[in-house]
Amino acid sequence: MEKAILVGLSSDALPIEERADERSLAELAALLETAGGVSVGTMLQRREKPEPGTFIGTGKVDELRRLLKEHECELALFDNALSPAQQRNLEERLDVRVMDRAGIILDIFASRAHTKEGRLQVELAQYRYLLPRLTGMWTHLVRQTASGASRIGTRGPGETQLETDRRHIRSKITKLEHELEKVRGVRTTQRRLREKNEKRTVALVGYTNAGKSSLLNALTDAGIQARGRLFDTLDTTTRRLRLPDGSEVLLSDTVGFIRKLPHQLVAAFKATLEELAFADVVLHVIDVANPDWQSQSEVCERLISELGAGSTPRLDVFNKCDLEPGAAPRGREDSVCVSSKTGEGLDALLSAITEKLALSATTVDGNIIRSDYAGSS
Ligand SMILES: Nc1nc2c(ncn2[C@@H]2O[C@H](COP(=O)(O)OP(=O)(O)OP(=O)(O)O)[C@@H](O)[C@H]2O)c(=O)[nH]1
Ligand SMILES: [Mg+2]
Numbered sequence: 511m512e513k514a515i516l517v518g519l520s521s522d523a524l525p526i527e528e529r530a531d532e533r534s535l536a537e538l539a540a541l542l543e544t545a546g547g548v549s550v551g552t553m554l555q556r557r558e559k560p561e562p563g564t565f566i567g568t569g570k571v572d573e574l575r576r577l578l579k580e581h582e583c584e585l586a587l588f589d590n591a592l593s594p595a596q597q598r599n600l601e602e603r604l605d606v607r608v609m610d611r612a613g614i615i616l617d618i619f620a621s622r623a624h625t626k627e628g629r630l631q632v633e634l635a636q637y638r639y640l641l642p643r644l645t646g647m648w649t650h651l652v653r654q655t656a657s658g659a660s661r662i663g664t665r666g667p668g669e670t671q672l673e674t675d676r677r678h679i680r681s682k683i684t685k686l687e688h689e690l691e692k693v694r695g696v697r698t699t700q701r702r703l704r705e706k707n708e709k710r711t712v713a714l715v716g717y718t719n720a721g722k723s724s725l726l727n728a729l730t731d732a733g734i735q736a737r738g739r740l741f742d743t744l745d746t747t748t749r750r751l752r753l754p755d756g757s758e759v760l761l762s763d764t765v766g767f768i769r770k771l772p773h774q775l776v777a778a779f780k781a782t783l784e785e786l787a788f789a790d791v792v793l794h795v796i797d798v799a800n801p802d803w804q805s806q807s808e809v810c811e812r813l814i815s816e817l818g819a820g821s822t823p824r825l826d827v828f829n830k831c832d833l834e835p836g837a838a839p840r841g842r843e844d845s846v847c848v849s850s851k852t853g854e855g856l857d858a859l860l861s862a863i864t865e866k867l868a869l870s871a872t873t874v875d876g877n878i879i880r881s882d883y884a885g886s887s
Contacts, residue, residue, distance in 0.1 A: 557821050634683065719766065730749040
């Protein structure tokens with residue numbers, strides 16, 4: 511197991527969701543464990559603003575260096591996003607590999623992607639993440655002198671190599687984008703077919719590990735493995751679900767959310783997450799057994815809006831009620847308490863879904879307006 515020290519910075523100069531604290535560091539430790547590493551120490555710095563060159567203060571860099579040596583670590587894992595230059599400077603000074611949260615999430619996604627589309631999406635996100643970092647790998651060699659000329663010994667092959675590598679990665683990105691388009695073409699066709707059959711869709715969303723896959727299993731015998739690992743599900747699974755009024759809908763499970771989800775991943779997974787934007791009802795699954803469920807659900811709310819489902823009819827599903835019976839707010843509108851494990855509350859959930867669907871059907875009064883096929887039939 512690869513040993514690492516976790517590092518976080520809390521600073522008023524950073525946007526709230528970018529700041530590190532004990533909770534986000536605990537989550538980072540879980541991410542590291544998921545990626546196959548182990549945390550042997552943490553360091554949380556509070557500072558007015560990040561140090562431009564090294565992100566944390568120079569004194570902290572020295573302290574971190576000593577700590578890494580002492581524990582014989584090969585990795586310093588930062589909870590915050592580092593710029594390519596900061597990452598490089600830190601690697602030079604610490605003499606170990608430096609990663610940030612986005613880097614480790616990408617790594618986990620890469621090990622989890624199984625379908626063609628999933629793999630292409632992760633690869634695309636990885637190359638987009640790598641491109642500016644690649645530039646950084648050479649710039650410390652080709653730094654210019656005061657007069658603006660290149661340093662002796664850095665002209666020529668270094669820069670040429672960099673250009674070649676960059677070009678290589680850019681063409682790789684273009685190729686992946688094309689391949690993805692092809693795979694997605696199939697998916698759009700499938701959705702059109704589905705709509706021809708007039709099946710309505712319900713999408714499960716929520717923080718990673720909230721129990722989305724377990725809920726899909728409990729409702730439809732989908733037989734998806736729920737292993738309790740972070741980002742266990744990366745691909746969309748859709749199953750038929752029969753509602754109490756006898757109608758049938760499609761229920762789909764997809765990739766979970768997390769704080770500071772790398773923007774390259776959100777962009778690359780947009781198509782997978784598109785299911786969400788086209789859903790008739792969104793089920794937001796919340797793990798009430800997690801003491802942090804409130805802020806987790808805020809993170810999800812933001813992403814739901816960002817992904818274009820902010821105004822879709824929604825139900826908050828407080829899951830894992832068997833573990834924390836008192837934790838979920840009872841009697842709140844548009845919410846249901848369930849346990850995917852014991853089956854408690856599932857009937858109430860099905861009724862609530864039926865009601866929501868009936869409501870949205872009467873609102874549009876027979877003229878079902880859904881943006882993706884309006885005008886195309
Ligand atoms: N006690 C209890 N455990 C649950 C319940 N629902 C899910 N779990 C457990 O929670 C863990 C995560 O469940 P998943 O269904 O994999 O969660 P997910 O939201 O699909 O997670 P990702 O795919 O990683 O985003 C598993 O270990 C489940 O067994 C529940 O109602 N009660
Ligand atoms: Mg899952």
